Amino acid sequence: MSEYIVEVAALSKQYPSGHQALKHVDLRIRKGEILALLGPNGAGKTTLISIICGLVNPGSGSVQVAGFDVIKDYRQSRQRIGLVPQELVVSMFETVWNSVVFSRGMFGKGRDDAYLQSVLQSLSLWEKRDSKVMELSGGMKRRLLIAKALAHEPEVLFLDEPTAGVDVELRREMWRLVGQLRQKGVTIILTTHYIEEAEEIADRIGIISRGEVLLVEEKQQLMARLGQKQLMLQLQQPLPEVPESLAAFQLDLSEDGLMLTYTYDGGSDHNHVTEMLGAIERARLELKDVHTKQRSLEQIFVSLLEEA
Numbered sequence: 001m002s003e004y005i006v007e008v009a010a011l012s013k014q015y016p017s018g019h020q021a022l023k024h025v026d027l028r029i030r031k032g033e034i035l036a037l038l039g040p041n042g043a044g045k046t047t048l049i050s051i052i053c054g055l056v057n058p059g060s061g062s063v064q065v066a067g068f069d070v071i072k073d074y075r076q077s078r079q080r081i082g083l084v085p086q087e088l089v090v091s092m093f094e095t096v097w098n099s100v101v102f103s104r105g106m107f108g109k110g111r112d113d114a115y116l117q118s119v120l121q122s123l124s125l126w127e128k129r130d131s132k133v134m135e136l137s138g139g140m141k142r143r144l145l146i147a148k149a150l151a152h153e154p155e156v157l158f159l160d161e162p163t164a165g166v167d168v169e170l171r172r173e174m175w176r177l178v179g180q181l182r183q184k185g186v187t188i189i190l191t192t193h194y195i196e197e198a199e200e201i202a203d204r205i206g207i208i209s210r211g212e213v214l215l216v217e218e219k220q221q222l223m224a225r226l227g228q229k230q231l232m233l234q235l236q237q238p239l240p241e242v243p244e245s246l247a248a249f250q251l252d253l254s255e256d257g258l259m260l261t262y263t264y265d266g267g268s269d270h271n272h273v274t275e276m277l278g279a280i281e282r283a284r285l286e287l288k289d290v291h292t293k294q295r296s297l298e299q300i301f302v303s304l305l306e307e308a
């Protein structure tokens, strides 16, 4: 058995308009991971997800889900996938309960009311089971989309911008659910414009720009490799300028003279923090407080896109 649940190889897609939305994309998604796909508007994320879910025809290349080709073995591969789309695609006159029953049936799964009840409960929709979709609030409709995507017990869940326009509380709730699903072994792929979210929740980060995958890397590794760190030293007494003996460390002195900042490479084993602190002591500078700051995923993302 392969350790990958989704395997995309040499995938290219040109829309009839002539727009090349994907260029030779290779991507392998591991069973049970949470992969966040980041990229600016129009980068090709939705196109990629739609091809994996069998909704858009690939131009060239191949896509397999659990070993099944998304074209040749469409039903087999699609059965394993739950998709939470960006936009609402639900009949407004249907009740909540009927719409999840329908979603389950669509993939040939036998009826299992106890399971569907647990899905609705985990999304705080059980009380609304007899309500029509049009009677739900916007946040509830979004949760219903997730319930529908989970109705047939998929192995892989795609969440395309799940938290766009969603309030903070619901967003928290969604991430809690994503965490629970992952514990059950569900693989989760999400696209988001909220990079702090990806930073918090993802195991790996993929960055897409102009139809190309720029990188796919473990989040921890990416943060360590590209995340500069800063050590900030708050002084007891203001300094008029950085002392000569500390020049080698290229410290930055704040305008009020009370803060020295040392910036170093967070991923390198060879930083000079210890030497710098020794030099501070020899210069007889008294410290009031010390704290560190790490460059965020958002800053890393922006600079990677600029480079590209």
Ligand SMILES: Nc1ncnc2c1ncn2[C@@H]1O[C@H](COP(=O)(O)OP(=O)(O)OP(=O)(O)O)[C@@H](O)[C@H]1O
Binding pocket: 015, 016, 017, 019, 021, 039, 040, 041, 042, 043, 044, 045, 046, 047, 048
């Ligand atoms: N059906 C279509 N016909 C022609 N061009 C399309 C079609 N769908 C998408 N595109 C184009 O393909 C490119 C990629 O779009 P896609 O929706 O995949 O991007 P995205 O990364 O999901 O963007 P966003 O973050 O805005 O959702 C865009 O330039 C878009 O205009």
